[in-house]
Amino acid sequence: MQLTNRSKVVVKHQLNWVEKLYLPAIATGLSITIKHLFKKSATVKYPEQTREIASVYRGQHVLKRDEKGRENCTACGLCAVACPAEAITMEAAERKKGEEHLYKEEKYAAKYEINMLRCIYCGLCEDACPKDAIYLSDRIVPTAFTRGNFIYGKDMLVESVDASGKVDISKRKKIYDMDAQPKQPLLK
Amino acid sequence: MDWSLLLDKSILIFIIFLISLGIAAYATYGERKVAAFLQDRIGPDRAGPFGLLQPIADGVKMFTKEEIIPSASDKILFILGPCLFMMTALMTSAVIPWGKSFNFGGHEFHLQVADLNVGMLYIFAVVSIGGYGIMIGGWASNNKFALLGALRASSQMISYELAMGMSIVAMLLFTNTLSLREIVDGQAGDGNLWNVVRQPLGFIIFLICAFAECNRAPFDLPESESELIGGYHTEFSSMKLGLFLFAEYINMFISSAIIVSLYFGGYHFPWIDGLDLSQNLAAVISVVIFFAKILFFIFFFMWVRWTLPRFRYDQLMNLGWKVLIPLSILNVLATGAWMTFVK
Numbered sequence: 001m002q003l004t005n006r007s008k009v010v011v012k013h014q015l016n017w018v019e020k021l022y023l024p025a026i027a028t029g030l031s032i033t034i035k036h037l038f039k040k041s042a043t044v045k046y047p048e049q050t051r052e053i054a055s056v057y058r059g060q061h062v063l064k065r066d067e068k069g070r071e072n073c074t075a076c077g078l079c080a081v082a083c084p085a086e087a088i089t090m091e092a093a094e095r096k097k098g099e100e101h102l103y104k105e106e107k108y109a110a111k112y113e114i115n116m117l118r119c120i121y122c123g124l125c126e127d128a129c130p131k132d133a134i135y136l137s138d139r140i141v142p143t144a145f146t147r148g149n150f151i152y153g154k155d156m157l158v159e160s161v162d163a164s165g166k167v168d169i170s171k172r173k174k175i176y177d178m179d180a181q182p183k184q185p186l187l188k
Numbered sequence: 189m190d191w192s193l194l195l196d197k198s199i200l201i202f203i204i205f206l207i208s209l210g211i212a213a214y215a216t217y218g219e220r221k222v223a224a225f226l227q228d229r230i231g232p233d234r235a236g237p238f239g240l241l242q243p244i245a246d247g248v249k250m251f252t253k254e255e256i257i258p259s260a261s262d263k264i265l266f267i268l269g270p271c272l273f274m275m276t277a278l279m280t281s282a283v284i285p286w287g288k289s290f291n292f293g294g295h296e297f298h299l300q301v302a303d304l305n306v307g308m309l310y311i312f313a314v315v316s317i318g319g320y321g322i323m324i325g326g327w328a329s330n331n332k333f334a335l336l337g338a339l340r341a342s343s344q345m346i347s348y349e350l351a352m353g354m355s356i357v358a359m360l361l362f363t364n365t366l367s368l369r370e371i372v373d374g375q376a377g378d379g380n381l382w383n384v385v386r387q388p389l390g391f392i393i394f395l396i397c398a399f400a401e402c403n404r405a406p407f408d409l410p411e412s413e414s415e416l417i418g419g420y421h422t423e424f425s426s427m428k429l430g431l432f433l434f435a436e437y438i439n440m441f442i443s444s445a446i447i448v449s450l451y452f453g454g455y456h457f458p459w460i461d462g463l464d465l466s467q468n469l470a471a472v473i474s475v476v477i478f479f480a481k482i483l484f485f486i487f488f489f490m491w492v493r494w495t496l497p498r499f500r501y502d503q504l505m506n507l508g509w510k511v512l513i514p515l516s517i518l519n520v521l522a523t524g525a526w527m528t529f530v531k
Contacts, residue, residue: 023392026496033226033495043230 055171058121058136061114062167063158066104071158072133075109082128087118104131112157116141116150126172135169192295200301204281212437213243215486219437222490250430258423262328269325270424270431276318277435280442283307285369287455287475291467299475300369307368308356311446312349315401318439319345322403322410325432326420337419340501341410344400347508348407352397354516355390358523359383359450362531368446372454384451389519391451393512398443400508403436405493409501444485445478452481 018024044051053059064072075092093110095103102108126135144150159167217232217239224231232239257266282301290297304310319342326338363371363383375382384391400407411419421432448454455474465473499507 029495030491033491036228037222037225039228041225041228041230043228045230045233 053138055138057138058123058172060116060137060139060141061119061125061152061157062135062137062139062169063109063112063154064133064135064167064169065159065161068101069161070100070102070104071108072104072131073109073112074105074107074131074133075112076107076130078128078130079125079134082124083119084122084124085118085120087115087120088125089113109154112154114152114157116152117147123172132173135167135172137167137169137172139167196297197301200299201282204286204301205278208278208281208438208441209434211441211486212434213247215437215440216246216433217242218486219490219493222487223494226491226494247430250427253426255426255428256423258330260330261423262330265324265328266423267428269321269328270421270428270435271321272324273318273321274431274435274438276314276321277438277442279314280311280439281445283310283368284442284445284449285372285454287478288467288471290471299471303367303369306366308366308371308450312353316345316349318435321435322420325424326410329420329423331423333416333418334420334422337410337412337416337422340416341403341420344403344407344409344504344508347505348397348400348512351393351508351512351516352401354513354520355387355393355397356450358390358516358520359387361520361523361527362386368449368454372449372456375453376456382451382453387451387519387523389515390523393516393519394450395447396507396512398447399489399492400504402439402443402489404440404489406496406499407504408493408498409504412498440486440489441482444482444489447485448478448481454478454481 066072075090077090077092080086080088080090089111090109090113091111092107095106095108121136123136141150159165220242221231221239223229232242235241235245257263283304284300285303286299289299322341323338326334326336326341329335359371360366363374365371365374371383374380399405403410409419410416411421416422421429424432455478457477460473460477463470
């Protein structure tokens with residue numbers, strides 16, 4: 001039974017003598033390639049030009065600080081558990097007296113590493129984070145010559161205290177705000 | 189001994205040598221640019237403005253690469269191969285008329301190194317020796333891919349030189365000369381058309397054979413990167429490889445010059461010849477015209493390379509022996525009949 005009209009019968013016809021010369025076909029081919037000479041090239045000259053990326057692009061991670069400049073991360077390990085690529089490792093430590101201006105809560109991450117080669121930039125870590133600490137930003141991870149240089153520690157991940165070093169994640173944050181506040185309350 | 193003649197020729201040889209090398213160098217750049225544009229890319233643009241210093245960067249790279257001579261190779265022949273190929277590539281330019289002659293205060297300066305009365309035969313002879321460069325290089329490498337490439341190159345050259353020679357024979361029937369300058373001058377003036385009009389079939393045969401002689405795509409079987417990993421120059425490295433690659437571009441330049449001289453009126457152009465110009469100005473313009481035509485054909489070589497796929501080996505032989513040679517013989521017969529009965 002014929003379901004669609006999409007199938008086509010292939011006819012392999014004998015070439016006539018003009019076609020056997022191949023010269024018309026070669027001329028057609030040449031005319032096709034010469035047309036491309038005048039077309040705009042698709043190249044993006046990368047370091048000078050960059051491609052436009054989505055406003056919610058998932059690039060290099062950032063560990064956020066709160067408005068007082070204290071690290072949000074409490075080293076709960078939920079991001080590491082959520083990570084499907086097992087790219088995140090951390091070591092927790094207890095906050096000492098006099099470190100209140102550095103860490104928001106009593107526990108903090110003494111060591112926090114993300115292997116950028118393992119990471120698949122899925123964003124599940126920011127989904128899992130209960131403390132608003134980790135976000136993916138629109139920055140692209142730069143290249144490096146050794147594998148070791150792709151393991152980013154806290155020095156690369158935590159944003160700096162001063163305002164100029166802040167990483168804007170407002171656009172990514174919006175996604176979660178929309179998730180958190182359904183348009184209609186589920187229970188009345 | 190006429191010293192002024194010797195000086196004239198030495199200067200001319202030196203200039204042609206430099207121009208050949210310069211054009212070959214920038215043909216590599218042009219090839220990459222043309223390839224890029226035909227494929228909607230940009231091509232090399234990092235070295236200098238528009239990448240214009242790319243050939244120099246490539247040359248420096250070639251010179252500084254490690255020189256490897258395989259221990260199982262025949263060292264003398266291994267070195268001789270690329271030298272021979274390069275030498276013959278440069279030698280061909282001797283009989284090409286580059287333009288009308290200059291006149292400096294009564295002293296005639298001919299833009300042709302040697303106006304041999306057997307110019308075309310000289311070119312065929314030298315080009316055939318060039319085949320030895322590839323053959324020797326491939327054989328001395330002691331490598332199966334190199335040997336296969338060399339065998340392909342030599343059999344291809346033999347097959348296509350026949351048809352090429354026959355297409356020239358047809359042209360000789362009415363030019364009555366083998367001297368390139370006389371052939372070129374025979375295509376200008378009243379009632380004289382470019383030979384491409386008088387010999388269209390001969391031109392197509394000659395063009396196809398020129399592609400095959402230059403080992404250019406679609407006839408690049410001797411190298412064929414994808415199947416023979418470089419063919420005859422598989423084992424070559426550093427500047428010896430550079431010489432092979434470079435000589436190929438010089439060959440392309442010279443064969444474009446020959447095609448233009450034989451079929452496209454050389455340095456002549458209709459109605460520009462009719463202008464009443466001083467001798468030196470006319471000479472300059474004729475050289476410019478000649479090089480413009482040559483550059484078009486170099487572009488054509490590249491254009492074809494980035495359009496057509498490579499021939500299969502049996503197709504190559506079929507085309508050479510079963511199509512081109514009968515056609516060229518037919519062309520000779522037809523031209524002969526026309527010369528005898530019509531003219």
